Amino acid sequence: MNANAPKHAAKxxxxxxxxxxxxxxxxxxxxxxxxxxxxxxxxxxxxxxTPYGLVEGIEQGFWAGQPIVFMMRHGSGHKVxxxxxxxxxxxxxxxxLGVRQVIAINAVGGIGEGCAPGALVVxxxxxxxxxxxxxxxxxxxxxxxxxxxxxxxxxPSVRRALLASATxxxxxxxxxxxxxCTQGPRLETAAEIKRLQRDGNTLVGMTAMPEAALARELxxxxxxxxxxxxxxxxxxxxxITLAFIHQTLKEAVAKVQxxxxxxxxxxx
Ligand code: HPA
Numbered sequence: 001m002n003a004n005a006p007k008h009a010a011k012x013x014x015x016x017x018x019x020x021x022x023x024x025x026x027x028x029x030x031x032x033x034x035x036x037x038x039x040x041x042x043x044x045x046x047x048x049x050t051p052y053g054l055v056e057g058i059e060q061g062f063w064a065g066q067p068i069v070f071m072m073r074h075g076s077g078h079k080v081x082x083x084x085x086x087x088x089x090x091x092x093x094x095x096x097l098g099v100r101q102v103i104a105i106n107a108v109g110g111i112g113e114g115c116a117p118g119a120l121v122v123x124x125x126x127x128x129x130x131x132x133x134x135x136x137x138x139x140x141x142x143x144x145x146x147x148x149x150x151x152x153x154x155x156p157s158v159r160r161a162l163l164a165s166a167t168x169x170x171x172x173x174x175x176x177x178x179x180x181c182t183q184g185p186r187l188e189t190a191a192e193i194k195r196l197q198r199d200g201n202t203l204v205g206m207t208a209m210p211e212a213a214l215a216r217e218l219x220x221x222x223x224x225x226x227x228x229x230x231x232x233x234x235x236x237x238x239x240i241t242l243a244f245i246h247q248t249l250k251e252a253v254a255k256v257q258x259x260x261x262x263x264x265x266x267x268x
Pocket of ligand 1: 107108109110182187188204205206229230231232233
């Protein structure tokens with residue numbers, strides 16, 4: 001049990017799911033536009049009660065020969081906006097299931113050179129501009145260090161493995177990027193994007209935080225694949241439309257599926 005777990009945590013853990021014989025090491029968290037794993041035939045969806053609330057619709061089963069968990073960040077039906085996602089419950093549920101590594105899929109806007117719609121990026125840094133989100137399990141100070149080390153928010157070994165997998169597949173991927181996490185759900189103003197650019201960000205999205213930090217608090221390795229859905233506000237002549245975003249994501253997701261399968265079957 002995590003040292004920061006509330007006292008009532010134990011009574012909630014592992015209550016409402018059917019145990020499986022193999023502990024899933026990896027969870028894939030799907031974001032906007034990424035709602036399924038091709039050919040994945042999960043068991044009945046699980047509900048996990050956590051000290052932070054109930055998480056429903058978690059899928060567990062074998063994919064690419066590995067026991068995995070698939071979680072939809074925005075809930076089934078994609079109904080929960082980024083600022084209302086119960087990040088703590090989601091990550092706690094994964095820890096309860098025994099997950100030791102998360103691969104997060106994030107739809108993002110492109111800011112940096114080359115981060116054009118359709119590009120795939122394995123980010124290495126984050127700047128957090130979100131606010132008012134429940135962002136830590138450290139509700140009380142304990143004699144364990146609450147101040148987690150977070151210089152590298154994405155686990156370097158996971159990043160290296162994702163990139164090695166992409167290289168083997170000859171899949172063009174941008175090998176680093178700084179993810180600006182904005183509050184949403186609205187898109188940014190052109191001036192906000194200029195500021196994010198000056199700050200050194202190359203991607204903008206709404207969901208990397210506090211997810212990445214909570215994973216670190218629970219000692220879960222964390223890597224991400226960012227799918228660029230659109231040029232960020234003010235960086236293209238065209239207005240950003242949902243139709244464009246959906247079409248771009250659809251095409252890019254088709255490349256991410258075999259990448260993930262290869263990653264799972266060769267690097268786990
Ligand atoms: N900004 C923030 N989040 C996003 C964007 C964007 O332009 N595109 C997809 N997610």
